[in-house]
Structures are given as structure tokens and as C-alpha cells.
Amino acid sequence: MSGAPSPAVYPLLLWPQAASQAAVHVDWLIFAFTAVTLLLTVPIFLAITYFALMYRSGRQVDRGHTSDRNVKIELSWMLIPFFLTLAFFAWGAQIFDVEKHAPANALEIQAIGRQWMWKFQHPGGQAEINDLHVPTGQPVLINMISQDVIHSLYLPAFRVQMETLPGRYTQLWFKAERPGQYRLYCSEYCGTDHSVMDGLLYVMSPSDYARWLSQAGSSQSLAALGKRLFSNYGCSGCHGAGATIRAPDLAGLYNRPVPIDGGGSVIADDTYIRDKILNPDNNLIAGYKQVMPSFKGVIPEDELMQLIAYIKTMETSS
Numbered sequence: 001m002s003g004a005p006s007p008a009v010y011p012l013l014l015w016p017q018a019a020s021q022a023a024v025h026v027d028w029l030i031f032a033f034t035a036v037t038l039l040l041t042v043p044i045f046l047a048i049t050y051f052a053l054m055y056r057s058g059r060q061v062d063r064g065h066t067s068d069r070n071v072k073i074e075l076s077w078m079l080i081p082f083f084l085t086l087a088f089f090a091w092g093a094q095i096f097d098v099e100k101h102a103p104a105n106a107l108e109i110q111a112i113g114r115q116w117m118w119k120f121q122h123p124g125g126q127a128e129i130n131d132l133h134v135p136t137g138q139p140v141l142i143n144m145i146s147q148d149v150i151h152s153l154y155l156p157a158f159r160v161q162m163e164t165l166p167g168r169y170t171q172l173w174f175k176a177e178r179p180g181q182y183r184l185y186c187s188e189y190c191g192t193d194h195s196v197m198d199g200l201l202y203v204m205s206p207s208d209y210a211r212w213l214s215q216a217g218s219s220q221s222l223a224a225l226g227k228r229l230f231s232n233y234g235c236s237g238c239h240g241a242g243a244t245i246r247a248p249d250l251a252g253l254y255n256r257p258v259p260i261d262g263g264g265s266v267i268a269d270d271t272y273i274r275d276k277i278l279n280p281d282n283n284l285i286a287g288y289k290q291v292m293p294s295f296k297g298v299i300p301e302d303e304l305m306q307l308i309a310y311i312k313t314m315e316t317s318s
């Protein structure tokens with residue numbers, strides 16, 4: 001692969017080259033904020049030094065002071081820095097907002113952090129440990145969770161970082177511009193081997209990525225794997241067609257509001273569905289008797305992601 005320097009050559013890159021447009025924006029924000037901070041602090045330090053020398057004890061100078069106040073000057077030194085820093089708030093909030101909303105056409109990759117490794121699953125069912133392959137030119141959304149303690153997925157070349165939490169899905173997204181190899185890290189201290197919880201991010205042209213997928217060894221897509229689990233774990237016995245137990249139809253469930261027993265509703269997102277499988281007693285659904293067994297300690301995180309991938313594909317029958 002060409003382009004980016006091999007990580008082995010630069011073990012510690014303090015400011016790795018930006019590998020996406022978004023990363024360039026973040027860099028501009030950092031540059032500009034550093035410049036403004038210097039603009040606001042350097043003159044003060046210089047003035048302090050100057051006055052300390054000028055009025056040091058024993059020096060013959062005029063130490064009388066006037067009682068004149070200049071309201072304009074006093075207002076200006078309060079209001080100018082105030083509005084300058086407020087502008088940075090707006091700028092930062094705008095970048096934050098973009099980072100929070102992945103484009104709809106994003107390629108969704110599932111990630112699991114655990115002591116001490118990363119596991120990634122592609123929509124086609126390909127899985128990899130610590131390393132991650134992605135294509136250029138397409139937004140990549142990483143949906144992640146932790147299997148134990150808090151970790152954090154950090155992609156310095158893209159200036160993005162997100163905590164992985166036990167029990168809740170979090171996301172980050174980026175759009176790679178140039179093929180190359182970049183580093184990925186866990187950036188949340190997570191125990192003895194935290195320092196080796198890292199890997200390589202391979203950014204490939206779409207055709208190279210397609211070739212990589214085809215030889216990465218997967219017989220079935222994530223959703224197809226989930227479909228098999230759905231019958232293996234007996235879900236289909238209650239939720240499938242022809243079930244004798246009255247259980248909700250999961251078709252079209254994803255991202256829809258679910259009415260909750262006792263009023264209100266919750267959106268059936270990934271975290272809700274996962275929680276329902278592990279703790280069915282939470283959020284009882286209005287109009288149903290709770291007979292679903294808990295699958296806590298039974299279904300591991302990677303299979304939960306496969307089940308959810310399958311539930312997402314279930315279309316309404318009507």
C-alpha cells in the first residue's frame with residue numbers, strides 16, 4: 001500500500017496527517033483557538049513582565065495613579081474576548097453536530113471492545129481482530145459496545161474518538177479520503193494490557209476493499225447469521241409466524257416507537273432491542289404478558305449485534 005507512512009516507522013505520531021476533510025476542519029479549529037489564546041494571553045504576560053521591571057522596588061518612578069476610569073476600555077477587554085470565545089463555541093458545536101450525525105448511506109461496521117482487543121464485524125459477516133479494513137469515499141459508521149469495562153476507540157488520523165460502554169451502543173463515523181494505513185487505539189485506560197489494545201486501520205480503494213471482503217472469509221451476512229441465531233435460540237418459537245404464544249411481531253420494529261406498559265413509549269433502537277433480549281422485564285410492552293426469558297449471560301455481544309442486524313431487515317408483512 002502507498003501513501004501514508006508505515007506506522008512502524010513513526011511509532012509516535014503526535015500530529016498525524018489528517019486523513020479526512022472533517023479532520024482538516026478539526027485541525028483548523030485547534031490552530032485558530034491556539035492563535036486566539038496566544039493573542040489573548042501573550043500581551044498580558046508581556047505587560048506583567050514590563051510592569052514588574054518598570055515598577056520594581058527601589059526604582060525612581062512616578063507611583064501616583066489616576067482615578068480616571070475608561071468605561072470603553074474596560075468594556076472592550078471583557079466583551080471582545082467574550083465574543084471571540086463564543087464564536088469558538090459555535091464553531092466547535094457545528095463540528096460536533098456533524099460528527100454526531102452519520103450520513104444515511106454510511107457503511108455500518110460493528111465493533112466490540114474487550115480486555116484487551118477489538119473485534120470488528122462487516123455487514124457481509126466478515127470479522128477481524130484489532131485491524132479494520134474500510135473503503136475510501138464512503139462514510140463509515142462504527143457502532144460499538146464494550147463487553148467489560150469502558151474502552152474508547154480512537155482514530156487519530158481522522159480526529160475522532162468515542163467511548164465504548166458496557167450495556168449501551170455508541171457510534172462514530174468518518175469518511176476516508178486517501179488509501180493508506182493508519183493507527184487505531186484504545187484511548188481509555190482499561191487495565192494491564194491497555195497499551196497493546198491497538199491495531200491498524202487499512203483504508204483501501206473501493207475495488208481493493210471489495211476484493212478484501214471477498215477473500216476475508218464469510219459464508220453469510222451479519223443479518224443471515226442473525227436469522228440462524230433467531231431460530232437456534234428459540235426466538236422464532238414465540239416471535240415467528242404460527243407461534244402459539246402471544247408475542248409482538250418484530251417485523252418493522254426497528255426505530256419505531258413502542259408503547260410501554262404504564263404509559264409513554266420508547267424508540268426501538270439498537271440499545272433498546274439489546275436490552276429487551278437481556279432484560280425482558282425492563283420496559284414491559286403495553287398489552288403483552290411478560291413471558292420472554294432473559295438471555296443475559298447466554299448470548300454474547302457479537303451475536304447480539306447479528307440478531308439486531310437481522311431484526312433490522314425484518315420487513316412488515318402488510
Ligand SMILES: [Cu+2]
Nearest residue numbers: 151186190197
Ligand atoms: Cu481498552
